[in-house]
Amino acid sequence: MRKIKIFNLIFSVVFLVQSCDSYLDLQPEDGTTRNEFWKTKEDVRAAVFGIYSGLLNTPNSSTSIAEYIFMYGELRGGMVGAGLYSAPDQRDIITTNILPSNTVASWGAFYTVINFCNTVIDLAPGVLERDPTFTEEQLDQYISEALAIRAYLYFTLARTFRDVPLKLEATLSDDDNFQIPTTPQAQIFEQVVIDLTTALESAIEDHGDIPSNKGRITKNTINAMLTDVYLWQEDYTNAIMAADAIIGSGEGYQLIPGNTSWFTTVFARGNSTESIFEFQYTAENRGPFYEIFLQRPEYLADAKVLEDVFGLDFQNPENKDVRGERASLVPGTNEIYKFTGLNSDNRKALEVSDTHWFVYRYADVLLMKAEALNELDRGGEALEIIEEIRESRLAIDLTAEHVSGVDKNGVRMYILAERARELAFEGKRWFDVLRNARKDNYAYIDIIIGIAINSAPANQQQIIIAKLKDPNSHYLPISEYELYTNKALVQNPFYK
Numbered sequence: 001m002r003k004i005k006i007f008n009l010i011f012s013v014v015f016l017v018q019s020c021d022s023y024l025d026l027q028p029e030d031g032t033t034r035n036e037f038w039k040t041k042e043d044v045r046a047a048v049f050g051i052y053s054g055l056l057n058t059p060n061s062s063t064s065i066a067e068y069i070f071m072y073g074e075l076r077g078g079m080v081g082a083g084l085y086s087a088p089d090q091r092d093i094i095t096t097n098i099l100p101s102n103t104v105a106s107w108g109a110f111y112t113v114i115n116f117c118n119t120v121i122d123l124a125p126g127v128l129e130r131d132p133t134f135t136e137e138q139l140d141q142y143i144s145e146a147l148a149i150r151a152y153l154y155f156t157l158a159r160t161f162r163d164v165p166l167k168l169e170a171t172l173s174d175d176d177n178f179q180i181p182t183t184p185q186a187q188i189f190e191q192v193v194i195d196l197t198t199a200l201e202s203a204i205e206d207h208g209d210i211p212s213n214k215g216r217i218t219k220n221t222i223n224a225m226l227t228d229v230y231l232w233q234e235d236y237t238n239a240i241m242a243a244d245a246i247i248g249s250g251e252g253y254q255l256i257p258g259n260t261s262w263f264t265t266v267f268a269r270g271n272s273t274e275s276i277f278e279f280q281y282t283a284e285n286r287g288p289f290y291e292i293f294l295q296r297p298e299y300l301a302d303a304k305v306l307e308d309v310f311g312l313d314f315q316n317p318e319n320k321d322v323r324g325e326r327a328s329l330v331p332g333t334n335e336i337y338k339f340t341g342l343n344s345d346n347r348k349a350l351e352v353s354d355t356h357w358f359v360y361r362y363a364d365v366l367l368m369k370a371e372a373l374n375e376l377d378r379g380g381e382a383l384e385i386i387e388e389i390r391e392s393r394l395a396i397d398l399t400a401e402h403v404s405g406v407d408k409n410g411v412r413m414y415i416l417a418e419r420a421r422e423l424a425f426e427g428k429r430w431f432d433v434l435r436n437a438r439k440d441n442y443a444y445i446d447i448i449i450g451i452a453i454n455s456a457p458a459n460q461q462q463i464i465i466a467k468l469k470d471p472n473s474h475y476l477p478i479s480e481y482e483l484y485t486n487k488a489l490v491q492n493p494f495y496k
Contacts, residue, residue, distance in 0.1 A: 052149075085297055299336060301328065370385040386414060
């Protein structure tokens with residue numbers, strides 16, 4: 001959390017929004033200061049849209065939030081390998097050779113956007129006195145969006161680093177206190193739930209158009225986030241309630257049949273009936289994917305993913321899980337295809353490589369509900385959800401697991417495998433593995449060990465297994481830079 005003159009920085013973000021979707025068009029005039037800016041409802045709206053712009057392209061960070069989430073959620077999950085242009089730090093994450101100097105372990109971009117959220121939460125209420133046309137309802141809706149995004153960013157940090165600094169007030173000058181210790185992960189999760197449940201009270205269901213409904217915070221976005229964090233808290237009853245709020249919302253969410261247009265509809269175009277929340281990249285404001293997966297590939301699918309995850313029917317090569325070949329990856333080259341493809345035959349051209357980053361999709365929510373059901377000894381219902389998804393995706397019989405609904409661990413592993421197929425390379429895999437391994441005080445740590453054995457080179461397996469037996473190793477270190485600038489921080493004991 002670096003020293004920031006926030007009113008220069010936040011507005012530099014807002015200036016970026018002219019290249020985003022239509023709901024991000026508003027921007028303040030150049031040279032705006034604090035006293036000049038926080039006067040009208042349009043100023044508040046511009047600041048809120050600046051938060052979304054910061055999610056797409058964070059100032060002073062060469063790495064976007066989406067790429068960080070990809071790295072945090074995929075590099076240790078056993079499904080991603082190093083590409084020709086991967087950096088040594090990225091390779092070290094994949095091989096569990098992680099040091100505090102590793103640049104992947106950087107949280108600066110997250111705290112920059114968190115500070116944008118805090119600034120809106122702190123300063124927007126003052127505009128009510130200045131602009132008589134600005135209503136309490138409008139204010140509450142904007143603050144709802146800021147609270148939800150702040151919650152999601154803290155949720156991501158806590159899953160990645162475990163204990164992180166919790167700052168809920170805006171940094172407004174260099175005189176503010178920057179020596180902030182970490183807060184335990186459990187307390188971060190509690191604050192995330194507080195923020196999300198507060199945001200839910202004022203969130204809206206319809207922003208007026210599809211890109212806004214899929215790219216801005218809605219009630220369904222918040223309930224998806226709540227479902228996720230409740231799973232991490234092992235609060236399965238509330239997880240089911242949050243998931244059911246989405247399923248029964250009447251918003252038309254549905255699994256699209258796995259025909260020839262499924263990939264194009266869900267991923268290449270985005271904002272489909274399977275979408276809940278997506279970072280809205282456009283042809284004018286492209287994400288990092290075309291470069292990091294195609295032009296100068298930093299990441300590849302692990303060579304065993306196509307066969308081990310999606311399955312190969314050698315008797316009938318046309319019998320394919322729609323999510324595998326030329327959807328998640330390209331056979332032979334192991335190129336990650338989900339974010340660059342147009343359809344099963346062609347990639348997008350660079351100038352129109354506008355695929356979104358998929359934060360939550362309907363199938364994700366269904367599978368999270370299945371996980372919660374199984375943990376509450378309702379495995380039969382969980383299996384029905386799995387089969388519904390597998391049928392819509394044309395999953396092949398080879399990957400079907402014939403388990404009973406009373407076999408809790410069997411159903412648990414089936415859900416984990418199905419999440420690998422459904423959410424491949426969407427920044428979910430490591431978090432799914434870790435969440436399941438740590439259940440009941442790490443009763444299932446063998447899930448992590450099994451992945452290490454399956455993906456590590458033979459001559460490194462024992463070293464990696466020894467590391468992973470220490471739960472502290474499951475979280476990234478605090479970077480050396482943060483330790484240097486914030487003396488209140490204490491390094492994760494595994495990296496001392």
